[in-house]
Amino acid sequence: MIPTVFGLTLPFLIIAALTIAGAVAAALLRNLVHCALSLTITFAGLALLYLNLEAQFAGFVQMLVYIGAVAILVVFAILLTRGAGMPEYRSYSSNWLLGLILAAATFAVLTWAVTRSLPATAASAAPAVTVQGIGVSLMTTYVMPLEIVAILLTVALIGAVIVAMPESKKEGQQ
Template identity: 90%
Template sequence: MIPTLFGLTLPFLILAALTIAGAVAAALLRNLVHCALSLTITFAGLALLYLNLDAQFVGFVQMLVYIGAVAILVVFAILLTRGAGMPEYRSFSSNWLLGLVLAAATFALLAWAVTLSLPASAASAAPAVTVQGIGVALMTTYVLPLEIVAILLTVALIGAVIVAMPEAKSAKSPSAGKAGAQ
């Protein structure tokens, strides 16, 4: 039997502490690269929480997509915008207190609703979910959302490349004019 504390299992408490600690570090650290690394810890903690919830497929998808792709993307964006090292301007907005109060109020509201409204339901037996079952569901019940997500991902990736691409036309014309003047 797994030891419990306040009705919560010890692995859950460790993973929750890891996730929250990573998120808090991302909020407080000043160096952007450190923020990205602590964000990766939070993503890993969430993936392990999914595994703890018997959602193996989602857990590994979380590891692939977030730790493998989004975290790398964030680090690339930080390095491409020369955000590494200490920032030249103050890290926090001038009205940071208002934002903090709003976030704390949101958490208080959510926690109040959670503790007030939930029935004391015990965990049922672990559902037998296979990757085959997920694939069959994606190809039958959820085939329309799957196609829409495929189109969305294609459009988003092409759009991201076009947005981040150097403006070839406007960059060329001043240099061409300069060359003509010389």
């Protein structure tokens, strides 16, 4: 059997620690590329948490989209905007204390709500979800959201290209 600590399985604890460590590192490190790389650890940890929750498809999609695309995109943006990604001179905003307090307050409220309001439900048996089932419901129940997402992605693609395109010759000559 999988060993447990405080009623939680050991794999969960390791993955959760990794996820949070990556997020904390992304918040604290000064070098932007290091931030992006530790963010990747968080994304991978979240994908593993999805797998831990038996959501295989969502976990692999998370890996494909976040590690394969978003992380690379972030890294490219960092290199395009900061040369070789040198450490910043001042990396925190002037009102960082306020932001930190707000974030801590949010976490406190969320934790309070989670610990207080949940009935102690035991984990039900793992649902048998096949990729085929996901595909079928994407094409039947969720076909409208799917189409909307398709339009959204196309719009985002075109929009991102237009926004990032070099300005036209006429403006460039000014």
